[in-house]
Amino acid sequence: MVKPLSQEDGIFLSDLKKLLDFSPKNLDYYKKAFTHRSIKLIDTKGNPINYERLEFLGDAMLGAVIASYLYKKAPEGSEGYLTQMRSKIVSREHLNELGKDLNLIQFVKSNIDQANVGDNIHGNIFEALIGAIYMDRGYNFCQKFINVYVITDYVDLDKLEGKITSYKGLIIEWCQKNKKKYSFDTYEDTGNESVKHFSVKISIDGEQIAKGRATSKKKAEEQASKRVFFTLQNEIAES
Amino acid sequence: MVKPLSQEDGIFLSDLKKLLDFSPKNLDYYKKAFTHRSIKLIDTKGNPINYERLEFLGDAMLGAVIASYLYKKAPEGSEGYLTQMRSKIVSREHLNELGKDLNLIQFVKSNIDQANVGDNIHGNIFEALIGAIYMDRGYNFCQKFINVYVITDYVDLDKLEGKITSYKGLIIEWCQKNKKKYSFDTYEDTGNESVKHFSVKISIDGEQIAKGRATSKKKAEEQASKRVFFTLQNEIAES
Numbered sequence: 001m002v003k004p005l006s007q008e009d010g011i012f013l014s015d016l017k018k019l020l021d022f023s024p025k026n027l028d029y030y031k032k033a034f035t036h037r038s039i040k041l042i043d044t045k046g047n048p049i050n051y052e053r054l055e056f057l058g059d060a061m062l063g064a065v066i067a068s069y070l071y072k073k074a075p076e077g078s079e080g081y082l083t084q085m086r087s088k089i090v091s092r093e094h095l096n097e098l099g100k101d102l103n104l105i106q107f108v109k110s111n112i113d114q115a116n117v118g119d120n121i122h123g124n125i126f127e128a129l130i131g132a133i134y135m136d137r138g139y140n141f142c143q144k145f146i147n148v149y150v151i152t153d154y155v156d157l158d159k160l161e162g163k164i165t166s167y168k169g170l171i172i173e174w175c176q177k178n179k180k181k182y183s184f185d186t187y188e189d190t191g192n193e194s195v196k197h198f199s200v201k202i203s204i205d206g207e208q209i210a211k212g213r214a215t216s217k218k219k220a221e222e223q224a225s226k227r228v229f230f231t232l233q234n235e236i237a238e239s
Numbered sequence: 240m241v242k243p244l245s246q247e248d249g250i251f252l253s254d255l256k257k258l259l260d261f262s263p264k265n266l267d268y269y270k271k272a273f274t275h276r277s278i279k280l281i282d283t284k285g286n287p288i289n290y291e292r293l294e295f296l297g298d299a300m301l302g303a304v305i306a307s308y309l310y311k312k313a314p315e316g317s318e319g320y321l322t323q324m325r326s327k328i329v330s331r332e333h334l335n336e337l338g339k340d341l342n343l344i345q346f347v348k349s350n351i352d353q354a355n356v357g358d359n360i361h362g363n364i365f366e367a368l369i370g371a372i373y374m375d376r377g378y379n380f381c382q383k384f385i386n387v388y389v390i391t392d393y394v395d396l397d398k399l400e401g402k403i404t405s406y407k408g409l410i411i412e413w414c415q416k417n418k419k420k421y422s423f424d425t426y427e428d429t430g431n432e433s434v435k436h437f438s439v440k441i442s443i444d445g446e447q448i449a450k451g452r453a454t455s456k457k458k459a460e461e462q463a464s465k466r467v468f469f470t471l472q473n474e475i476a477e478s
Contacts, residue, residue, distance in 0.1 A: 045314070052318040053310060060306035067299035068373065071292060075284070079291040134307065139378040 012107070019102065020133070021148070022141060029054070029132035034125060036110035036117070051128035058131030061139070062090055065146045074157060088160045089150065095123030098149060100215050103193050104129065156226065167225035171202070174236055180204050184224075186217050200224045204232075251346070258341065259372070260387070261380060268293070268371035273364060275349035275356070290367035297370030300378070301329055304385045313396060327399045328389065334362030337388060339454050342432050343368065395465065406464035410441070413475050419444050423463075425456050439463045443471075 005013060009027060016024055024030055033054050035041060041049040066089050070082045077085070088094070099105070099122030108125060110117060134142045158164045168184075175182040182204050189199035198220040199213045209231055212224030229236065244252060248266060255263055263269055272293050274280060280288040305328050309321045316324070327333070338344070338361030347364060349356060373381045397403045407423075414421040421443050428438035437459040438452045448470055451463030468475065 047315050053316070053321065056318045056321050057306050057310045060303040064299040064303035067296050071296045071370075071374070076286050077292070079295045082292060082295050131310075135310070 015107070020145065022137070024136050026136050029135045030107075030129070033128035033132040034104070034107040034109060036108060036112065036121070038111040039109050040111075051125055054128040054131030054135070055124050056131070057134060058127035058129065059090075061130050061134050061142050062127060062146060062150070065143045066090060066150070068143075069147075069151055069155075085157060085160055089155055092120060092123055095126050096120060097122075097215070097219070099123050099126035100195055101213075102126070102149065103195070105194060159226075166222065167229050168221050170236075171225045171228050175204060181206070184221060186221060189213060202228050204228070254346070259384065261376070263375055265375050268374045269346075269368070272367035272371040273343070273346040273348060275347060275351065275360070277350040278348050279350075290364055293367040293370030293374070294363050295370070296373060297366035297368065298329075300369050300373050300381050301366060301385060301389070304382045305329060305389070307382075308386075308390055308394075324396060324399055328394055331359060331362055334365050335359060336361075336454075336458070338362050338365035339434055340452075341365070341388065342434065344433060398465075405461065406468050407460050409475075410464045410467050414443060423460060425460060428452060441467050443467070 037050040186200040200220045210224045210227035212220040214220040276289040425439040437456045439459045449463045449466035451459040453459040
């Protein structure tokens with residue numbers, strides 16, 4: 001007989017499903033991934049329960065999945081190029097941004113005031129979540145999650161290489177050159193979250209092309225502009 | 240219609256099967272894993288063919304598989320402990336030893352004299368081979384290969400932690416304490432290989448318990464002693 005979930009676990013499971021896009025098998029890994037050491041939990045054998053070991057595991061999985069992505073994506077890239085691109089993708093700053101945009105902090109149990117945990121907790125729990133996915137469902141689920149949240153949304157080799165410095169600039173320039181009317185509708189959209197968020201809708205010739213949402217106006221606009229870029233890639237390339 | 244293999248490829252495939260314990264699907268990855276940059280090969284798109292990119296990929300996979308092994312094997316180990324143990328397992332010295340013991344250099348195509356390629360080539364091609372396995376057959380095959388060749392044969396957390404400094408010493412001490420006759424039969428056993436090898440057979444009370452083979456007498460004896468230790472683990476623990 002399967003034990004029914006407590007109300008709290010039920011809500012956690014439902015939130016996780018939305019985030020992960022699959023159903024977790026063992027909630028314990030995810031609880032651990034969101035438990036800060038300040039909670040001082042221990043398991044039945046006396047080992048501490050917190051996200052630090054899962055963070056180590058997730059970091060390793062992230063490194064492997066990104067290596068495999070780059071190997072396939074950049075067949076002309078030397079070992080040095082692959083190493084450099086990977087460091088940019090898995091930089092502390094980038095991981096913190098990913099954790100913040102997913103608002104993972106909402107799940108964290110900690111005895112320290114959220115204002116005092118520092119910025120790195122966002123990246124750390126993002127890595128711990130990857131570790132939890134690996135333990136719960138294995139490498140392929142882990143790879144899929146990283147593809148969706150790290151690679152599709154954030155990785156752009158052209159931009160990382162410095163070829164494109166601003167998608168917003170690129171989109172505006174293209175619209176002006178091709179006599180298209182564009183609008184960036186940017187507004188604060190924090191909702192119930194603890195960290196301030198902004199949303200943006202980009203329309204071209206009156207048609208909404210893409211939306212973005214992030215922790216700063218600039219990031220949200222870049223994210224939405226990048227989506228416009230990929231949506232209109234062929235038209236932009238022809239012009 | 241499948242193109243028949245050249246004689247050279249047929250021999251390579253048969254050697255690889257013995258080494259890998261599974262059948263490779265795409266020989267090209269393995270050929271690349273054993274091609275040194277001095278060969279100056281390029282593919283149809285002008286990209287260089289050598290093992291350096293596969294080495295990057297294999298290094299990442301090795302890191303991930305070892306992280307997952309340690310996470311499960313040492314539930315009491317902190318993030319710091321896991322990190323430290325992993326660095327020892329994937330140290331340059333250790334990887335060179337693994338590559339040498341598998342005699343991977345026999346497959347290498349290079350325009351540089353073997354005497355001048357340096358010691359690190361052994362570890363580099365070991366990593367490249369892991370990268371080739373990943374590209375050819377995916378993560379699970381990769382993990383299995385690492386389990387057999389890195390973990391079973393070489394990893395011993397007690398020894399890496401410094402708790403056991405010599406298995407040979409431990410076995411001799413145990414035999415003396417328990418009045419057992421022991422013999423180490425150590426001899427040169429290079430065969431057709433390019434690097435000198437030694438073999439050892441360890442017998443206790445006239446019965447052969449384990450064999451070892453490595454590139455030095457000391458390593459072969461430690462390897463065989465470790466196997467004796469794991470074979471007689473219960474008896475040794477009781478004494």
